[in-house]
Amino acid sequence: MTALVNPGLATELDRSDEFNADACMNCGVCSAICPMGVDVQPRKLFRYVLLGMEDRVAAETETVYSCLLCKMCEENCPSGVHIAANVRTLRHHINRTVFGL
Amino acid sequence: MPLPTGDVIGILADNLRLRKSVLPIPARVATKWTEGLGLPRGGETVLYTGMMYQLIPYIEGLVKVEQRLGDSWLARWTGFGRKVNRIINVSAFMARPSAAERASYDQIPINVVHLLRQAGVEFGALYEDDLYSGALAHDLGADAVLAEHARRVNAVFEKHGVKTVITIDPHTTNMLRSVYPKVLDNYDVEVRSYLEVLAEKDLAARHLLSGEVALHDSCVFARYEGIVQEPRKLLAAAGVTIRDPENTGRQTWCCGGPIESLYPAKAAANAAKRVEQLRAAAPDGVTMCPMCFVNLSNAAGDTMHFKDISQYLREAYTS
Numbered sequence: 001m002t003a004l005v006n007p008g009l010a011t012e013l014d015r016s017d018e019f020n021a022d023a024c025m026n027c028g029v030c031s032a033i034c035p036m037g038v039d040v041q042p043r044k045l046f047r048y049v050l051l052g053m054e055d056r057v058a059a060e061t062e063t064v065y066s067c068l069l070c071k072m073c074e075e076n077c078p079s080g081v082h083i084a085a086n087v088r089t090l091r092h093h094i095n096r097t098v099f100g101l
Numbered sequence: 102m103p104l105p106t107g108d109v110i111g112i113l114a115d116n117l118r119l120r121k122s123v124l125p126i127p128a129r130v131a132t133k134w135t136e137g138l139g140l141p142r143g144g145e146t147v148l149y150t151g152m153m154y155q156l157i158p159y160i161e162g163l164v165k166v167e168q169r170l171g172d173s174w175l176a177r178w179t180g181f182g183r184k185v186n187r188i189i190n191v192s193a194f195m196a197r198p199s200a201a202e203r204a205s206y207d208q209i210p211i212n213v214v215h216l217l218r219q220a221g222v223e224f225g226a227l228y229e230d231d232l233y234s235g236a237l238a239h240d241l242g243a244d245a246v247l248a249e250h251a252r253r254v255n256a257v258f259e260k261h262g263v264k265t266v267i268t269i270d271p272h273t274t275n276m277l278r279s280v281y282p283k284v285l286d287n288y289d290v291e292v293r294s295y296l297e298v299l300a301e302k303d304l305a306a307r308h309l310l311s312g313e314v315a316l317h318d319s320c321v322f323a324r325y326e327g328i329v330q331e332p333r334k335l336l337a338a339a340g341v342t343i344r345d346p347e348n349t350g351r352q353t354w355c356c357g358g359p360i361e362s363l364y365p366a367k368a369a370a371n372a373a374k375r376v377e378q379l380r381a382a383a384p385d386g387v388t389m390c391p392m393c394f395v396n397l398s399n400a401a402g403d404t405m406h407f408k409d410i411s412q413y414l415r416e417a418y419t420s
Contacts, residue, residue, distance in 0.1 A: 016283075035355050035371055065106050065363050068371070069240055070320040070355035091242025099107030101114060101243065 005052040013049060013093055018085035021046035030073035030083060036066055042073060042083045045090060057090060058098050064090045106363055112186050113362065114243040117250050122152060122233040124159050125190055131155045132228050134207035138214050143261030144225035148213065148295070151234040151273030154206045157391045162196030164365050206391065212411035213269050213295050215419045220302040224267060230257045234276035240359055248284045255281065258290055265291040267298055269411075271321035271328070271390045279325065294322070296389065299414070300331035306417040309340035314413070315382035316343050317375070317397065318353035319390040332389055332410055339417030344382040346375075354378060357400075358392030372400035380405050387413060 006012075013019055024046045031041045045064065048056040057064075067087045074083045095101040113123040131152050140148070217224060235250040254277075258266070268274040271294075278292035316336070322328040329350045336343055348354035357371030376397055379386045386407040388394040398407045 035357075035374070036367070061106060062364075065241070066360055066367060068320070068355045068357065068359045070359070071324040072320070072352070072355065075324050075351055088240070088242050092244050093242075095107075095110060095242050099110065101107065101111055 004055050006054040007052045009052045009054050009057075010049050013089050015089065015092075016085075018082045019089050020080075020082050021049050021086050023079045023081045025079050027078060029076050029078065030081075033072055033076055035068060035070065035072060042067075042081070042087065046081070046086060049090070054097075058094065061094055061098060064094060104363075109363055110241050110243065113241065114238055114246045115187055116190075117233070117235060117238050117243070118246045119187065120190060121250070121253065122156070123235075123237045124156055124163060124196070126152070126156065126159055128229040130203065131231070133203065134210045135226055135228060138211070138226075140214065141225035142228060143263065144223075145262060146222070146224045146265040146267065147261070147263050148210070148217065148224050148226055149266045149268055149273065149277070150210050150231055151236075151268065151270065151276070152231065153233075153236075153270040153273055154209045154391045155203070156233070157206050157395055158198030158202040159196040160362070161395060162198055164361055209391070209409050209411050210269060212409075212415040216299055216411065216414055217267065217295060219419045220299055220304055222267070222298060222302075225261075227257060227261060227263075230261065232257060234273045236272040236276050237362065239276065239280055244284075247280075251281050251284050251288075255285055255288055255290075263290060265293065267293055267295050269295055270392075271319040271326065272392070274328075275321050275325045294326070294328055294331070296322075296328060296331040296335065296410070299418075300334050304335075304338070304418050306339045307420055308417055310413060310417050311340055311342075312385065313342040313344050313383040314385050314387045315346050315379040316349065317346070317356070317379055317386055317388050317393055317407075318350055319388070319393055320353055320355050322389060323351050323353050332387075335414055336387070336410070339413060341387075341413060341417075346378040346382040348375075348378060356388075356390075356393040356396040358390075358396045361392070361396065368396060369400060372396040376400045376405060 024043055026043050028043060030043055045060060064087060069084045071084050116125055117123050232254050235247045238247045266277055274294045281288050333343055354375045356375055357368035361368040384405060386405055387410050388407055389410045394407055394409055
């Protein structure tokens with residue numbers, strides 16, 4: 001399996017003080033309590049960003065837009081990851097790079 | 102099948118940019134609730150609806166059309182529909198709720214007017230300048246369109262000399278209170294939910310209610326804005342017995358509404374799960390967000406009855 005890596009992806013997305021995907025320690029609490037279940041896994045999305053795997057982020061478009069932004073995960077995140085704001089940032093990125101908006 | 106995500110976001114963003122709302126409705130419809138209330142135009146303190154309750158029957162109609170289109174060959178033409186929508190407001194032809202449906206949602210801001218007056222609060226309204234907050238554009242990451250729209254809303258506040266805004270629904274509260282300060286440089290407006298305003302007034306109930314309700318906290322009120330105790334205090338003082346469902350307060354479970362415009366089937370499945378929790382707590386439910394109200398009501402069908410919190414409060418606190 002190959003992946004096209006954009007090493008600057010996390011930096012590109014870091015457009016505000018709110019974006020903090022690098023605070024995620026991949027513990028999985030977010031995925032365990034998400035009302036949407038296994039469809040949405042913030043920790044996986046943020047890992048793709050940190051690894052610069054832009055094409056994987058794009059491939060998860062439906063996942064990114066299926067997030068309810070309800071902050072259930074954020075309320076229970078032990079690392080203080082701004083999950084909702086991070087997901088909005090990914091949407092902004094996909095709007096530009098995938099949908100051309 | 103859901104409609105193509107990018108095209109739907111494009112249509113909603115185009116509408117906000119061109120027509121000041123993700124789903125444009127005529128000003129006479131958006132302001133119908135003000136009729137006969139004698140609210141002053143503008144002033145330092147205004148009640149601001151952000152059109153949320155007025156929009157709900159139209160959003161419902163649109164979602165139904167989306168579901169039908171998604172299952173038909175027309176789904177492939179959504180991109181073309183977006184181009185046409187830039188010239189003609191296509192969504193206006195897609196959702197046509199009845200006068201009775203519109204009136205039932207208009208009743209919520211009317212309830213709030215009576216409650217605030219009972220509490221001795223002086224306020225005006227912005228009528229046709231009471232614009233949608235841009236909440237959905239924010240959620241969908243349409244940042245540039247949102248920033249432009251936020252400037253438009255702030256210009257309205259400046260034009261009318263508004264210093265304090267009293268909001269009704271959670272989404273408008275969050276946008277005006279927590280999002281606008283991040284996207285605007287010159288924004289200086291105090292924003293308070295009517296539930297916060299009423300809770301600090303320590304109103305005495307004029308008619309004590311009875312019965313039990315399952316309280317559904319809005320995610321946005323509870324987790325974004327920290328509004329958890331105010332609705333409980335007001336309902337308890339009104340004589341209502343509150344039954345908390347399995348997920349409650351800051352651990353509340355979303356109604357599914359935020360993804361209804363893109364993935365209605367997923368939203369409905371989530372609402373059904375939440376209704377199970379609420380139904381286990383009490384046969385009647387109370388909501389404080391129009392999106393929660395409509396999603397949970399649709400999921401519950403005849404198995405559970407929901408009312409907006411303002412209906413209980415008006416019945417208890419006003420004569």
